[in-house]
Amino acid sequence: MSEAALPALQRPEHDLRPRISWFGKVRRVVNELRDAVVQAAVSLVSHKLRAALTIMGIAIGIMAVIIIFMVEAGMSSGFAKQLSTLGPNTLFVHKWKWGASGNDWWKYKDRPQISTLDLHALQQNTTLPLAIAPMISTNATVSYGSRDVKGVEVRGTVDGYLDATGWVMRRGRFLTALDEELGANVCIIGADIEDAFFKGIDPLGETIRAGPNLRCSIIGIFARKGNSFGQSQDLRIIVPLSAFMRTFGSKRGLVVAVVAPEGKVRETEDEVTAVMRNARHLAPDQEENFSVNRQDKLLESFNGMMMATNVTGILVGIITALVAGIGIMNILLVSVKERTREIGVRRALGARRSTILMQFLCEAVMVAVVGGLFGISLASGLAWLIDTLSPMPATIDPRVVIGGVVGSAVLGVVFGLWPALSAALLQPIEALRYE
Amino acid sequence: MALIELDHIVKTYDLGLSKVPALRDIHFNIARGEFVAIVGQSGSGKSTLMNILGCLDTPSAGQYRLSGRDVSTLSDDELADVRNLEIGFVFQSFQLLPRASALENVELPLIYRGIGKKDRRERAIDAMRLVGLEDRMKHKPAELSGGQRQRVAIARALVTQPSLLLADEPTGNLDSKTGEEIVGLFLELHSRGNTIILVTHEPKLAARCPRAVRIVDGLVIADGPGRDVAIANAEALGAEALAQFLAAEKAQGARP
Numbered sequence: 001m002s003e004a005a006l007p008a009l010q011r012p013e014h015d016l017r018p019r020i021s022w023f024g025k026v027r028r029v030v031n032e033l034r035d036a037v038v039q040a041a042v043s044l045v046s047h048k049l050r051a052a053l054t055i056m057g058i059a060i061g062i063m064a065v066i067i068i069f070m071v072e073a074g075m076s077s078g079f080a081k082q083l084s085t086l087g088p089n090t091l092f093v094h095k096w097k098w099g100a101s102g103n104d105w106w107k108y109k110d111r112p113q114i115s116t117l118d119l120h121a122l123q124q125n126t127t128l129p130l131a132i133a134p135m136i137s138t139n140a141t142v143s144y145g146s147r148d149v150k151g152v153e154v155r156g157t158v159d160g161y162l163d164a165t166g167w168v169m170r171r172g173r174f175l176t177a178l179d180e181e182l183g184a185n186v187c188i189i190g191a192d193i194e195d196a197f198f199k200g201i202d203p204l205g206e207t208i209r210a211g212p213n214l215r216c217s218i219i220g221i222f223a224r225k226g227n228s229f230g231q232s233q234d235l236r237i238i239v240p241l242s243a244f245m246r247t248f249g250s251k252r253g254l255v256v257a258v259v260a261p262e263g264k265v266r267e268t269e270d271e272v273t274a275v276m277r278n279a280r281h282l283a284p285d286q287e288e289n290f291s292v293n294r295q296d297k298l299l300e301s302f303n304g305m306m307m308a309t310n311v312t313g314i315l316v317g318i319i320t321a322l323v324a325g326i327g328i329m330n331i332l333l334v335s336v337k338e339r340t341r342e343i344g345v346r347r348a349l350g351a352r353r354s355t356i357l358m359q360f361l362c363e364a365v366m367v368a369v370v371g372g373l374f375g376i377s378l379a380s381g382l383a384w385l386i387d388t389l390s391p392m393p394a395t396i397d398p399r400v401v402i403g404g405v406v407g408s409a410v411l412g413v414v415f416g417l418w419p420a421l422s423a424a425l426l427q428p429i430e431a432l433r434y435e
Numbered sequence: 436m437a438l439i440e441l442d443h444i445v446k447t448y449d450l451g452l453s454k455v456p457a458l459r460d461i462h463f464n465i466a467r468g469e470f471v472a473i474v475g476q477s478g479s480g481k482s483t484l485m486n487i488l489g490c491l492d493t494p495s496a497g498q499y500r501l502s503g504r505d506v507s508t509l510s511d512d513e514l515a516d517v518r519n520l521e522i523g524f525v526f527q528s529f530q531l532l533p534r535a536s537a538l539e540n541v542e543l544p545l546i547y548r549g550i551g552k553k554d555r556r557e558r559a560i561d562a563m564r565l566v567g568l569e570d571r572m573k574h575k576p577a578e579l580s581g582g583q584r585q586r587v588a589i590a591r592a593l594v595t596q597p598s599l600l601l602a603d604e605p606t607g608n609l610d611s612k613t614g615e616e617i618v619g620l621f622l623e624l625h626s627r628g629n630t631i632i633l634v635t636h637e638p639k640l641a642a643r644c645p646r647a648v649r650i651v652d653g654l655v656i657a658d659g660p661g662r663d664v665a666i667a668n669a670e671a672l673g674a675e676a677l678a679q680f681l682a683a684e685k686a687q688g689a690r691p
Contacts, residue, residue, distance in 0.1 A: 024549050025549070028548065030549075031546045031552075043534075046534060341530065345526075347518075348491060348518060348524045349518065350547035351547050352512045352516075355515075428491045429486050
């Protein structure tokens with residue numbers, strides 16, 4: 001026993017009801033919170049397996065939600081980029097109506113394809129359009145000498161193409177009306193084709209072969225355009241429409257892009273419709289057997305699809321939150337049960353109900369946030385994999401990270417509340433007596 | 436003014452079909468600086484009394500005044516503050532937090548008072564020194580002996596400088612030699628001016644306290660110097676019990 005003189009242990013008579021200052025109360029809460037965090041960490045570490053299972057559940061759920069929204073964001077940004085390359089004033093004359101639902105498929109299926117005759121009618125009889133360009137394309141193998149490149153987009157069009165689409169030439173010249181009339185064996189190549197065949201050689205004037213038997217000499221090179229939907233747009237060659245038809249046949253039909261002047265989209269649409277009806281010899285009471293499409297139609301159907309993805313994401317999110325929440329609730333109920341006597345001791349030593357509540361809420365939030373952080377790291381890893389291995393761009397928005405952490409903390413509070421309340425409302429003597 | 440005033444305390448447990456009286460009419464005072472044993476067989480109501488004294492439970496009737504204040508007027512949070520500031524608990528089964536070190540256990544009540552980390556540590560170390568465990572501060576409860584654990588619990592009860600030290604069968608889980616040491620520690624704490632209430636079923640422990648209150652069936656049936664109450668208790672149990680008690684007391688006196 002220490003014989004050293006120690007200060008008097010007990011205080012003299014005083015008022016029972018202590019006056020605690022505002023600052024004292026804040027300091028007390030800070031102290032208790034710090035203790036609660038330490039206790040929560042100790043509790044998790046000392047029940048590693050139990051905690052790990054719950055944390056994994058939350059992590060996988062959060063990862064699934066993040067991935068769904070990430071894929072969606074990737075798709076819509078790719079789509080928006082694609083659209084912006086076409087321009088909002090462009091109309092597309094096509095056999096199909098864009099954005100139509102699947103039920104109308106039968107209605108459009110038997111329409112005639114847009115032919116070169118329709119194209120000529122549009123070129124000759126319209127006055128408003130700034131540019132008219134037919135588009136038809138196929139995938140083919142392109143070879144130069146002994147080397148092949150597979151899956152090249154071979155496209156047939158005419159001189160209006162550059163104005164209609166915004167593609168830019170880097171070198172050489174584009175197609176002319178004369179090339180079209182003659183069906184000249186000439187082509188313009190994309191930057192990827194140049195890279196594949198012509199390292200250190202001037203491509204202009206060289207001859208390449210597209211598909212089985214189209215030999216054409218290179219007259220121009222496009223400036224690089226980059227990726228869309230993760231797919232290179234530069235792996236392409238452009239040939240005159242007539243040359244394309246001769247080689248690949250004319251069965252597949254055209255899409256004709258018509259660029260309307262700014263602010264006159266509707267008038268242009270009317271004019272194009274009239275010219276087409278005339279070319280098709282449709283009587284006034286006959287329905288159109290072609291469609292004049294605008295991009296916003298496409299955007300509408302795309303948005304519909306995105307909405308479906310969104311709903312899926314939200315549903316998966318709700319289910320995830322429920323499953324994770326039940327996991328949190330379970331681990332917390334076990335923890336409260338296990339520590340009932342400890343709760344009694346803490347209450348006897350002066351812990352208030354709010355102190356106990358805070359302690360268990362802290363534990364719930366910690367489980368949830370650790371799970372959330374795990375989920376975000378898993379999702380980041382997966383995003384990196386998708387980004388490197390697949391053509392789709394995948395990145396994690398920092399807002400998603402913040403949202404994931406905040407969301408899981410909220411989850412912890414919501415599902416931890418009931419077990420924590422049940423702990424806080426225990427009577428001290430009953431908790432102390434608990435075996 | 437007495438520290439503790441028990442004014443005709445009644446406690447009845449309502450078990451649905453029947454009402455069980457645990458305390459029937461408890462009426463006595465305890466002044467500051469007293470060392471009082473509350474003796475009684477199990478079922479006598481002494482644990483109920485101890486819970487009421489410790490502000491863990493409230494009486495069904497009667498008034499309990501601590502430092503002159505009627506405890507029944509206090510809210511749950513105020514009761515928690517009273518337990519924290521006024522009462523130091525020592526339990527039979529020690530009730531230390533298993534995952535915290537001895538020192539952290541002693542610091543615990545100071546956290547609930549909002550005392551800063553540095554100050555908290557200093558006071559906890561002082562309390563550990565007081566119970567002679569300054570070299571065991573980093574140990575977990577599982578690494579300590581029973582006697583050491585009870586010393587840690589006593590340090591935890593003392594660290595807040597409470598008005599009242601409330602010990603419930605503090606030697607119940609200890610062998611007789613270690614129990615003896617703990618009683619010695621209580622006597623020393625008493626000699627330094629602490630108010631101590633010791634709840635026990637062992638008359639020979641009560642005999643060493645300056646004052647003992649004997650409770651039978653929820654009523655105080657003896658209140659006086661510890662040895663007198665203990666002897667009266669033994670007499671009530673019969674001649675054999677008295678002889679046993681005196682022999683034990685003699686052996687104890689001869690030991691040092």
